[in-house]
Amino acid sequence: MDDPILSSAAYLLFKAGHYVHLEIEKGLAELDLSPREMLVLSFVDHHAGLSQQELSERLGLDPTIVVGLVDGLEARDLLTRSKDPGDRRRNVLALTTAGAALRKQAVVSFEALQANFLEPLSATDRDRLRRLLAEVLEPRVPWLR
Amino acid sequence: MDDPILSSAAYLLFKAGHYVHLEIEKGLAELDLSPREMLVLSFVDHHAGLSQQELSERLGLDPTIVVGLVDGLEARDLLTRSKDPGDRRRNVLALTTAGAALRKQAVVSFEALQANFLEPLSATDRDRLRRLLAEVLEPRVPWLR
């Protein structure tokens, strides 16, 4: 493989991102969750009282996409929407008990899927990869730090 | 950032793949090329006489997508379609002089965009990242090796 593009870090990054998304998506289907739904559950759990706006910024999703995601999760009683008393334009999102339980399952599943994806790498190399990616993303997505 | 998902290698991989694609796409627009069109030009150049079928397999693109890509590149006289004399069902693709020239430009542009994307990393770390990604992808995309 001497192709300067197909063997480049950029192309491999793109491909790896695509494959890992596919595998996580397929695995999470057993819990009836899309990767994005898992992200929302996880994010709500770790950032209590955040608004949909903040969520859409942090996850890089269009606000209109978030509406649909929250609709679906609310209909399944996995989270609740409530008006922020301090600013009634804003929705405050919170996980229900069922939502918190499902999120826990999702994290377990996610980590198993990730371990399977990274299986060719040693534990040291997995962490090395994670840190390299974090370094590259840091200037673009500051709140990931 | 203690979120087990948002700080995971898998999520960072997904995000990084997304961002690098965006930046390459934006940069290549100056040459009126999409990332995929660049891939096709590069691949045809490095694998003389390959069919559209082979191209779609190697690039992970649906054959019907390849038809459209080749249509566009042929209309711009960047490559030629010709029937394989040994098997007249197959199209043999080849770059024109203009196509080869544009590909060269695209590679230069691509490498500058990639360097900019990986700017936070040292040369050693860029190569380390590339090798880690190649290792992870190897069992999934054997022909990348």
Place this chain on the structure above:
DNA sequence: TATTGTTATACTCTATAACTATA
């Protein structure tokens, strides 16, 4: 009967703009 390339079409995904309710 199988395979390559092609077309047409239906489906999904996404963003845009317009609306409401609050501030």
Place this chain on the structure above:
DNA sequence: TATAGTTATAGAGTATAACAATA
């Protein structure tokens, strides 16, 4: 007048199935 959330809709991107030409 500006902002958070919502809705409706149009556009892009994709895959599916059916087709023609060749093996």
